[in-house]
Amino acid sequence: MKLVYMDHSATTPVDQEVFNTIKPYYTDVFYNPSSAYSPAQKVRKAVEKAREQVALLINALPEEIIFTSGGTEADNQAIISYAITNMEKGRHIITSAIEHHAVLDSCKYLINNGFECTVIPVNSLGVVEPETLEKAIRPDTILISIMHGNNEIGSIQPIKELAEIARENQIAFHTDAVQTMGKIPLDVKALGINMLSGSSHKFYGPKGTGFLYLKKGTRIGRLLHGGSQERKHRAGTENVPGIVGLGKACELAGERLPEQVERLTKLGKRLTDGILTTIPNTRLTGHPVDRIPGSVSVCFEFVEGESILLMLDQLGIMASSGSACTSGSLDPSHVLLAIGLPAEIAHGSLRLTLGKDSTVEDVDYVLQVLPPIIERLRQMSPLVR
Numbered sequence: 001m002k003l004v005y006m007d008h009s010a011t012t013p014v015d016q017e018v019f020n021t022i023k024p025y026y027t028d029v030f031y032n033p034s035s036a037y038s039p040a041q042k043v044r045k046a047v048e049k050a051r052e053q054v055a056l057l058i059n060a061l062p063e064e065i066i067f068t069s070g071g072t073e074a075d076n077q078a079i080i081s082y083a084i085t086n087m088e089k090g091r092h093i094i095t096s097a098i099e100h101h102a103v104l105d106s107c108k109y110l111i112n113n114g115f116e117c118t119v120i121p122v123n124s125l126g127v128v129e130p131e132t133l134e135k136a137i138r139p140d141t142i143l144i145s146i147m148h149g150n151n152e153i154g155s156i157q158p159i160k161e162l163a164e165i166a167r168e169n170q171i172a173f174h175t176d177a178v179q180t181m182g183k184i185p186l187d188v189k190a191l192g193i194n195m196l197s198g199s200s201h202k203f204y205g206p207k208g209t210g211f212l213y214l215k216k217g218t219r220i221g222r223l224l225h226g227g228s229q230e231r232k233h234r235a236g237t238e239n240v241p242g243i244v245g246l247g248k249a250c251e252l253a254g255e256r257l258p259e260q261v262e263r264l265t266k267l268g269k270r271l272t273d274g275i276l277t278t279i280p281n282t283r284l285t286g287h288p289v290d291r292i293p294g295s296v297s298v299c300f301e302f303v304e305g306e307s308i309l310l311m312l313d314q315l316g317i318m319a320s321s322g323s324a325c326t327s328g329s330l331d332p333s334h335v336l337l338a339i340g341l342p343a344e345i346a347h348g349s350l351r352l353t354l355g356k357d358s359t360v361e362d363v364d365y366v367l368q369v370l371p372p373i374i375e376r377l378r379q380m381s382p383l384v385r
Contacts, residue, residue, distance in 0.1 A: 001316045004362045008202075008355035009151050009179060009295065010320055014245070015204035021248045022206065025241040033238055034229065047238055050247025057250040058196065059187040060213050066233045067243050070210040071178035071199035075102040075145075077212055077223040077234070078174040078195040082143055083110050085221040086172070090140030091115045096128050097338035098155075099147050103176055107145075125287045126155035126339045133165055143172050148196075149180040152335040152351060153286030154295030156180065163192040172218060178202055178210075182253035183292055184261060194218045200242065204356065205249030209242030260356055264294030267354050267363055271296050274367040279374050285336060285349070294354030299341060303348045303377040311373045317366060320351045 031040035033047050051062045068074045083093060095107055097119050107117040118136045122128050128146055144166045149156045159175050166173040174195035177186060182203025188196055196213040200206055214220060220233070227235035268291075276282055281301040300308070305321030312319055321333075332346035352366065 002365060003316045004318065004365055006317060006319045006352040006354060006358070006362070006366065008358075009292075009351065009353040011201050011207065012204045012355055013357075014201075014206055015249065015252060017252060018205055018245045018248045022241040022245040025244055033240060034227075043240055046244050047240060050243045050250075053247035053250045054198075054211055057182070057186065057254050058198075058213060059189050061216060063231070064214055064216055066212045066214055066230050067238060067246075068210045068212055068234060069208055069239070070201070071100075071176065071197050072102040072210075073223065074197035074199070074210050074212040075100070075174075075176055076106050077220070078197060078214075079103060079106040079143065079145055080109060081221045081223050082172060082174070082195070082218075083115060085219055086142050087115070090138075090142040092138050092140045092142065093117045094120060094133065094136050094141060094144045096120050096122055096146050096157075098122050098126055098150050098153075098335045099145070100151055100176055100178070103145055103147070122155075122338055124340050126150055126153045126285070126335065127287060127290075128157055128162060130158065130161050130165060133162055137165070137169055137171065141169070141171050143174065145174040145176070147179075148175045148177040148186075149184070149292045149295075150286065150335060151179045152333055152349075153297045153339070154179075154291035154353075155287040156184070156290045156292065159191050159193065167192055179292055182249065182257075183264075183294075185257060188213055188215070195220075200246040200249055203249055203253050206242045206245040209239055209246045211246065256356070261293050264354050264358070267358055267360065268294045268296055270360070271352060271354070271363045271366065272298075274363070275370065278367065278371045282374075283341075283345070285339065285341070292353075294358065296352040296354075298350055299336065299345050300348040300350065300374050301345055302381045303374060305347060305349045307377050308348075308350055308373060311377070312366075312369070315369050317369070320353075321349050 029043055031043045033044040051065045054065050055062045093107055095103055111117050120132050120136050146157055146162055148159055163173040172194040175193055176197045178199045181198040194215045199210040224235045229235055275298055283299045285297045285299055309321055332343045336346035336349055
């Protein structure tokens with residue numbers, strides 16, 4: 001049976017070059033980078049090289065990169081640690097209705113500990129409008145966290161404009177760039193942000209490794225305690241293989257970015273156009289143009305997304321019906337509800353996300369088998385009159 005992987009927003013395979021680079025750090029070069037002897041100091045140099053590789057991809061300084069266990073930890077540290085460290089300035093935070101739960105749940109934690117949070121709406125394309133953000137700002141607002149690209153519908157936010165509003169009001173700005181890191185150009189200086197979260201496994205690096213960009217001069221506390229690693233920002237022995245792999249993945253992403261953006265944009269358009277022209281009563285969700293390359297999100301009326309996934313799986317196609325972090329939930333996506341879709345339509349969502357190894361043949365195979373699946377499910381649906 002033909003196997004087609006179309007869930008790259010959930011995770012990606014480790015690139016072979018990345019894998020070859022990290023293998024020695026599991027076996028021969030296993031030393032703790034905090035140790036004083038010379039073999040360990042070679043490992044320390046490998047960690048610092050990776051820090052430089054990450055910084056180069058986003059136009060940051062190496063000392064502005066804090067390695068973490070992934071995007072979730074980076075989001076938690078950016079939001080919780082910053083808020084607690086700076087609460088003498090205020091206790092109000094702003095975020096959006098379509099954020100990843102790593103951000104939303106961090107805000108809930110702060111609410112339970114004496115903070116206030118305003119969750120601002122998005123428009124029907126899943127985009128935060130600058131005037132909406134401006135209206136939500138209060139004298140006691142200390143932090144704004146708006147994601148760069150949405151993990152479900154692919155919409156890219158106007159981060160530069162939103163961060164400018166924050167800067168004019170002397171408010172720190174964090175963006176969750178887990179879904180855009182390595183997929184589109186990122187320049188933290190041009191964006192004008194204070195903090196950015198990234199995760200290795202979303203762009204062909206190993207799982208369990210990520211980073212937080214912390215602009216020089218931004219005051220933040222620790223989330224983890226127990227050691228002086230990462231310039232006292234993040235305690236714990238460094239995950240050297242993961243960090244080295246993250247660095248190599250960043251290096252490769254920088255080399256391949258222009259070609260991959262163009263190729264995945266074309267493939268994504270082919271897939272989107274094919275679905276919309278062959279399957280009636282189908283809606284594209286998210287911004288039609290300003291979206292992550294290769295990200296396709298649609299809703300089919302009168303069917304359930306879970307049934308679609310099961311039938312696709314029987315034909316070798318791996319996809320999702322929203323965020324992989326909440327795929328076990330039967331509730332409709334909070335992102336789709338936030339853009340105004342009724343719950344009954346949101347339940348019929350399908351997310352297909354392409355990657356560096358996706359081909360025209362893969363896309364055409366999906367376009368071949370998907371229309372009959374939807375037609376069959378609609379024939380069985382009590383919702384169709």
